[in-house]
Amino acid sequence: MKAYLCREFGPIDSHKVEEIDNPIPVDHEVLINVHAAGVAFPDVLVVQGLYQIKPDFPFSPGGEFAGVVHSIGNKVKLWNVGDRVIGFKGSGGFSEQAICNEYNIMPLPESMDYVSGSIFPLNYGTSIHAFKQRAELQAKETVLIMGAAGGLGITAIHVAKALGATVIAAASSQEKLSLCKAQGADELILYSRDNMDKESQKGFSDQIKALTNKQGVDVVFDPVGGAYSEPALRAMAWKGRYLVIGFTSSIPSIPLNLALLKGCQIVGVFWGNFCVKEPLVNTANFKDLFDMFEEGKIKPFVVKTYPLEKTGYAIQLLAKREAIGKIAIKIRD
Ligand SMILES: NC(=O)c1ccc[n+]([C@@H]2O[C@H](COP(=O)([O-])OP(=O)(O)OC[C@H]3O[C@@H](n4cnc5c(N)ncnc54)[C@H](OP(=O)(O)O)[C@@H]3O)[C@@H](O)[C@H]2O)c1
Structure with missing residues (x-):
């Protein structure tokens, strides 16, 4: 073969x-x-x-x-x-x-x-685990998805919408953002691809705050890391949940005082280990996902x-x- x-x-x-x-x-x-x-x-x-x-x-x-x-x-x-x-x-x-x-x-x-x-399995399994068990996402909460036009990002849009959240998709080109819109994102943020300097970081934070009436976002879904993470954390709502998913850019170092100031949680997500340690919860998640698929809520x-x-x-x-x-x-x- x-x-x-x-x-x-x-x-x-x-x-x-x-x-x-x-x-x-x-x-x-x-x-x-x-x-x-x-x-x-x-x-x-x-x-x-x-x-x-x-x-x-x-x-x-x-x-x-x-x-x-x-x-x-x-x-x-x-x-x-x-x-x-x-x-x-x-x-x-x-x-x-x-x-x-x-x-x-x-x-x-x-x-x-x-x-x-x-x-x-991988992307829908990770997205539902992140939102349900790790963020305990509630309907009508606001979710920021970074790298939203990536494979995982698109499924995160689908699952967050199916759970009743408002989705802000962030990505590095208009073409990527158009795809996010077509896949269900409510709001879009274009961030810099190659030059995420201090000014661009502040601009990213400001756009998130502007889209959330200055309240900040309830949940951040971050498979990207690098220079994109800190400005997203700075734009979190009180008691927000920051989901650490992956590092396609690089592994960032974060000033921990931000978690104190926001009263927020920084939460790790590792779907592979979750499958091994909590197989029954994972099976229940997939039952929900297949139901969502049959009902046309995720495609x-x-x-x-x-x-x-x-x-x-x-x-x-x-x-x-x-x-x-x-x-x-x-x-x-
Ligand atoms: N924690 C878990 O359980 C779990 C499960 C599955 C996947 N993951 C992780 O999630 C991440 C995303 O996976 P994926 O399959 O969705 O990847 P993907 O389809 O390649 O999407 C990743 C996105 O990351 C952004 N990005 C930023 N900097 C990048 C760089 N230097 N190189 C490449 N992409 C960059 C890109 O969006 P922009 O250009 O718009 O920024 C890209 O669309 C990976 O790190 C993966 O290992 C984690």
Whole structure:
């Protein structure tokens, strides 16, 4: 079978699509014929050895994928050959076939296509966990989403709107903001892409305050970090919740007195560990998400798909900050 393979950590363009042996599932393993796999920022990091999880070599990145069960190990109880499924295991998806433990699989709803299913677990799972368990978001509260036109940002818009919040989307270009508007954002803020100096930071804070009647925003959803975090924290409402999600820009240092002055919480969000430590809550979250999907409250949105041969190119788009919206790799129809 063909797979985009990482044999050692290195630059994204050093990894290639290769022909390798088909895997054989044993024990609780399920072998899935992959139809599509979502591309996410962790793919940028994991192939360079910069991610917190380091899979054994050789590995294919691609932490989430959708497809059909091809064969099963002798201890598998939950799945049958032919089932339409979504797999999530941190890596393995940019391949014609992927092995997944039977407990890291969920059914693909009949009304959901493979491409939509392939982008469902990581970003929707993270967004609902962030808003429900970590921010305890209430209807009518205001949410600021940074990097809002990214893969995670778009799902955060969908989930925050489905939970009844008012959404302010912030991003670095008008094209990105147009997508956020089309995906449901109520208000938009354009921030600087390359020059987030003190003046730009103050301008960002001032715009957030202006959109919230000077009250500040109740919840910040921050997958970006860097010079964007402090001005967002400075524009929080009393008792706000600042969700630390990721650092596509860089890891910022924050003056802690701001948390005191705002009476606010700075809250870490780590969906991967949450799945391991609180599996039943995660399962309940996904029941809510699939209900929202069936009711038309959330609609997975993929801007563009690429064939397996273009996987490196697609990962590069995210690394270069050029992707607008979510991208997926389409491996078969
Ligand atoms: N905590 C968790 O459980 C969890 C779960 C899933 C993902 N994450 C993290 O969330 C982050 C976003 O992931 P994603 O898949 O949504 O990524 P993505 O699609 O590439 O979007 C990230 C956004 O970050 C912004 N950005 C700012 N500086 C950047 C830079 N130097 N390079 C690239 N992008 C930059 C870009 O928006 P603008 O240009 O508009 O600023 C971009 O649209 C990643 O750090 C990922 O690891 C965390």
